[in-house]
Amino acid sequence: MTTIQIRADLHVHTTYSNDSLITPKHLIHYAKKNGLNAVAVTDHNYLTGALKIAKDTKDFLIIPGIEISSTNGHIIALNITEPIPQGLTATETIEHIHTLDGTAIACHPYVYFKGCLRNNVNNKFDAIEVINARAFPFQNSIKKAKETAEKLRLPQVAGTDAHYGPQIGYAYTTIDTTEPTAEAIAKAIKHGHCQAHGQQVPPVLNLQQQIQRLQRMVNKIALKI
C-alpha cells in the first residue's frame, strides 16, 4: 500500500476562540503560504467552528479538533464529531475522546503561562506535543516533553498554538498516511507514523499579534462611543 506524507500544523486557534485573530480565510492562506498541506483547528473548548471550517473548505485539508481545558491541564482531541466538556479530569477527558474514536494529545505539557499537564501525562494519551512553537521556556519544554514521550513510548507531534496568521507552520508534524483524510491522519498518529519538527515563533510575530489585538479592542470601543 502506498503512503503519502502530510505536513500539518496540529495546533491552531481561529476567531472561534476569543483570543485568536485567525479568520478561516487567513487560516487557509497562511497554511498554504507556509508550506503545509493540512492544518488542525483546535479552538478552546469549542468544536462547532472547526467542523464548519472543515465542511466549508474544499481545497485544503482541515483536521477538526478541540483544545479542552481539563482540571489537570490542556488536552487536544483530533477527529471527533461531538464536543467534549471542559472541567473533567485528564483521565475522564481521555476516556471521553476514546469513546468518540478520537486521538488524545497532551499539548504543551511543560510550559509556563498555559494550562499544562506536567505529571498528569501518562500512557493513556495517544501522543505528546513535544514542540509547541509558542512555548516558554522553549528549549527546556521540548527537552522535557521528548524525555517523557520516550519514557512512555508515545508518538511525538508538533504544532504552533498560533493565534495570528503568520505564526502558522513554524512547528509542524509530518505524518505518513494511506489516505489524505482527517480520520486516517488521526489514526496514523495513534500508530506512531509521525515526526515532530519546527522552531520557535519569532518574538516579532508575537508582538504584532498583541498590537493587532489591542487595535481590535480599540476599534470595538470606538464603535460603541
Ligand SMILES: [Zn+2]
Ligand atoms: Zn493550551
Ligand SMILES: [Zn+2]
Ligand atoms: Zn492552544
